Amino acid sequence: MxxxxxxxxxxxxxxxxxxxxxxxxxxxxxxxxxxxxxxxxxxxxxxxxxxxxxxxxxxxxxxxxxxASPQIDRTVMDIQDIGTEASLAGYEHRYKILARRIETLDSVEAAQLDSTSGAEVLRIQCLHIVDGKPTAVERRIILLDTVPLARIESFAAAPPAEWLLSQVPWSKAKHVIRAVPADAATARILEIDRGEPCLNLIRQTWQNDRLVTYVEITHPGDRFQFAGIFHPAKNPRHVDSPTG
Amino acid sequence: MxxxxxxxxxxxxxxxxxxxxxxxxxxxxxxxxxxxxxxxxxxxxxxxxxxxxxxxxxxxxxxxxxxASPQIDRTVMDIQDIGTEASLAGYEHRYKILARRIETLDSVEAAQLDSTSGAEVLRIQCLHIVDGKPTAVERRIILLDTVPLARIESFAAAPPAEWLLSQVPWSKAKHVIRAVPADAATARILEIDRGEPCLNLIRQTWQNDRLVTYVEITHPGDRFQFAGIFHPAKNPRHVDSPTG
DNA sequence: CATATCTATTTGTATAGTCAAAAGTGGATC
DNA sequence: GATCCACTTTTGACTATACAAATAGATATG
Structure with a gap:
């Protein structure tokens, strides 16, 4: 029981x-x-x-x-949203939507995303510029089934990550961080040489087992790092905590 | 009150x-x-x-x-210990202590570590071999003031990370994850080419504001990634696994 | 000998209240 | 109107108690 x-x-x-x-x-x-x-x-x-x-x-x-307003867990937040991080660190952050189109997932991609084939998605490519320098390419897929409002969103006011956070509470996220050599397209966009080490983050976010978004963010290795300070849960958490 | x-x-x-x-x-x-x-x-x-x-x-x-035996906070994305992670993922893990000596921190290093100059430290270099392939170089400094027992520890039974976790509870940790090109020494040890993208993790761990250890772990980019599944403030599992 | 059973200990969940602290509401007074 | 005070609602902390579930250790049994 x-x-x-x-x-x-x-x-x-x-x-x-x-x-x-x-x-x-x-x-x-x-x-x-x-x-x-x-x-x-x-x-x-x-x-x-x-x-x-x-x-x-x-x-x-x-x-x-x-x-509560949906909030990223603080320990995950550290690698969550470039804009927020940049401004926390005192940098100026701009972004540019490089591409934006609606597609349907083919079976190969669907399998890759662990999603259903034929689903309609919004595909976005976005360049983040921090302190005047290209700092990240964001290649994102948003499932329109799960987030219908994305269909008409231009992301002019807020970048995709921030907009999504304000729209959808998440119940599961999966992250993969790798070091990869820059491919030709990425190198051109980030203004670096091909083969340069890049920090590559792939994140999938679910709401109740329905995929919300899949995103791959690629940073030039010499211009970006993930950092975080962690404390084991500070005040009594979980059960019967007063101050929250 | x-x-x-x-x-x-x-x-x-x-x-x-x-x-x-x-x-x-x-x-x-x-x-x-x-x-x-x-x-x-x-x-x-x-x-x-x-x-x-x-x-x-x-x-x-x-x-x-x-x-409880001290454990990395479950919501922290981090490799707590390569050996544990590897065996969780079903891989065989070995390690080799490449160097081990006791030194005193010079002022430059002390500043870098945010520690006091002149402190006695144990400096260790360790190679981790997962599934028969060199998968990580671990360069570690252990503060002997904070962990006196390390002075006589050979790390024959357990690698430094595991041994430390069993010895010292931590109250703060700072992580930095970067993508870096392999330098000559690292390339030789990991059997990769110079300049190859490597995933680089630096972690400092404190116990009550006293530095316990500083460690830099370098993985070949094509053989390792950090991955984690997060549920907001629940019991997230994380798995850091060698890639193919 | 091994094995099943009982018992005492310790934690886990829950009740049915009490009193306190924070904070929004409205009313009396200036 | 503005200011202060009493009132009321809602959460926060706590008590004293009860019974249930898990299980280590002792005891009885084959």
Missing amino acids: EPIYLRIFNDIEAKILAGDWRPGHRIPREHDLVDDYGCSRMTVSKALAALVDRGLVVRKRKTGSFV | EPIYLRIFNDIEAKILAGDWRPGHRIPREHDLVDDYGCSRMTVSKALAALVDRGLVVRKRKTGSFV
């Missing part, structure tokens, strides 16, 4: 991840959940505290509990 | 991080902590649950609660 607090946790998590409860949506107050599940307040509290820790919920006395 | 459960949490965390309670040490049982702190069992339980989540404690019914 699944513990009650886990059932509550899972129910609410599912609603949020399914997009049923959007960010800002008010979660039933403890008292209501007590009634709904026929359990004690402590049990409800345990579930909600775990959701706070999971980053899906924020709580405030007197005001209530709300679905 | 600090909540009781936080006080308990902090007290125990401090003891573990200070090395006062070593991995495997039995933590007082809930009942004893109830007596010690004059609070209820639920409060103690909350603190211990948080410590479990924090990764510092493991608990088992009837047996008790124990200081």
